[in-house]
Amino acid sequence: MTGWRPALARSVVLRHDRVRRADLLVLPERVVILGGRAADVLRLCDGRRQVGDIVDELAARFPGAPVAAEVPRFLDRVREEGWLR
């Protein structure tokens, strides 16, 4: 969506778990273990960057990855779960 500046929902915490060596989304009654590069994407969801900015940064960081196609879809899915606003 144009103009959307994704940010984590208020009750959602993104953190690294040193004990399990995993990135987690923590919610009131559940923990989501993030796979792949999900945490790299979500760390850029700070309410200031637009989706396009996030795509550009990731494209620069991961050359050759299908960022432009996959990241907006991923962000939409996470928003549908209620974890991004």
Next chain:
Amino acid sequence: MTSPPPPWALLAELTHSCPLHCPYCSNPLELVRRSRELSAEKWADVLRQAAELGVIHTHLSGGEPLLRPDLAAIVAAAESAGIYTQLVTSGVGLSAPRMSALASAGLRSVQLSVQHAGPAASDRIAGYRSFAAKEQAAAVVRDAELPLGLNVVLHRDNLDAVDAIVDLGVAWGAERIELANVQFYGWALHNRTALLPTRDQLSRARETVESRRQQLAGTTELVWVVPDYFDGVAKPCMGGWGAVSLTVAPDGGVLPCPAAGALPDLEVPNVRDRSLEWIWNSSPAFNLYRGTEWMSGPCGGCPRRETDFGGCRCQAHALTGDAARTDPACALSPDHALVRALAEAPPDDLPPDDARRYVYRGPRPARRERSRG
């Protein structure tokens, strides 16, 4: 011995004091006195150790945790250790200034107990006039923009109101409503005759919840905790003994679940004497029923043994006297007839809404010390 996987959650019973007297309270029959409670400094130490061990969530519970004047300091300690905090409260004492202090300390979410959709019925079941305070507390949480969950223990006296309870949760702004059919340990076991629902009540409530769940999809989450006496299937109690979470009692005793203190011969380790790491990884109490090697009878060779972990040890003990037996809630248990007989027993003569049916939670049980059914 390889270490068990680290725990995800710590239930912190900060105090057993509570203004409410719910007859199914999950606290043990022998309540810890206030003079034996851990200090806020000790709780801070426990939470730091818990974070080191891998704990992600802490549920700050009681009793009524708001009775601790140092609650905000405990929240702040959890937050600075990196643990996600949820307050589990009756709502009594949750004023706007208190909420604001807790939110500033880092509190992330609130779970509010409700006994019934109607004020009079809720107060009767709680044994205390508390419904108005609950309504107020829900508003205060909403104003603080924290996520609100409702937890409702379901039993004979409120199952017929489940539709109205869901309406109440939606009206109060709950994101999640946990409809937990009563489990029979401690106080609830003591009150089992009064609390046991009928099969008809349960199937009506289940249908209602199913249709409300579809209607509320995407807005309010409805969680239905199964009534294991009626389903013929053992519940995966606590996700397995010493597998997912630990409970720290007000006096520092550490248990695999809030009810396990009732098991005989279980030496309860204490954070005053031992590290949480030793308690989780090495204590005899946490290793007693860990994994599948302790299993016998139908569990030993059962394909579900890694799914339900043999059910609940406290229930096996309460019903058979032997905590190592298969949970009698399972239809494959040789003791399943015990549960069937209880589930099919005709209700008593008093109406479900007669307060005389309950032994209310208090400093000591009114009728008897032991709770063997």
